[in-house]
Amino acid sequence: METKVTLSTAYHPQTDGQTERTIQTLEDMVRACALDFSGNWSEHLPLIEFAYNNSYHNSIGMAPSKPCMEESLRKYIPDPTHVLEIEPLVIEGNLNEELRYEEVLIRIVDTKDQVLRRRTIPYVKVQWSNQVTWELEEKMRKQYPYLFEGQFNSSFEDETLNKEGGM
Secondary structure, eight states: OOOOOOOOOSSOTTOOHHHHHHHHHHHHHHHHHHHHTTTOGGGGHHHHHHHHHTSOBTTTTBOTHHHHHHHHHHHOOOOGGGOOOOOOOOOOSSBOTTSOBOOOEEEEEEEEEEEOSSOEEEEEEEEESSOEEEEEHHHHHHHOGGGGTTSOOOHHHHHHHHHHTOO
16 A cells, blocks of 8 residues: 655645735735735736836836836936926925924923932923924933023923932
8 A cells, every 4th residue: 555645735736836925915015905904906907016016026127017117217208398397496494594394392291210220310201393302301401491481490400409408
């Protein structure tokens, strides 16, 4: 009595690893699109196709669309009607003369102390024009002393005064 063992995989025998990886990537992209667009993913298939075709692929060392784009560019015949009219750029916000955006400090919202083993680090919660961040209180006192005028001393200053015998 002879037994013959034939091994098979869970995947289709006619596909290789690269095809399986491609299918898995496309499934992930469609799944993410379905989650983001609440089930209305079929309208966004061109977006998925564009994203996949313009992403870098290790197997070919470039994006799949790159050879097609290069071929299209070689066939292109310049036409003056293809030139777009540029409208003036309207800039809103806190831009300086060099066209760099600057966050404007509005106020201090809150304070907190981070307690470590041997010391306490005071932080302040600062409201900027477009965000709120936690900053070191000592740094903010140096850069913006007017925000702290008439306020109580920080825990950092209290510790310093206590060690020096000031209180």
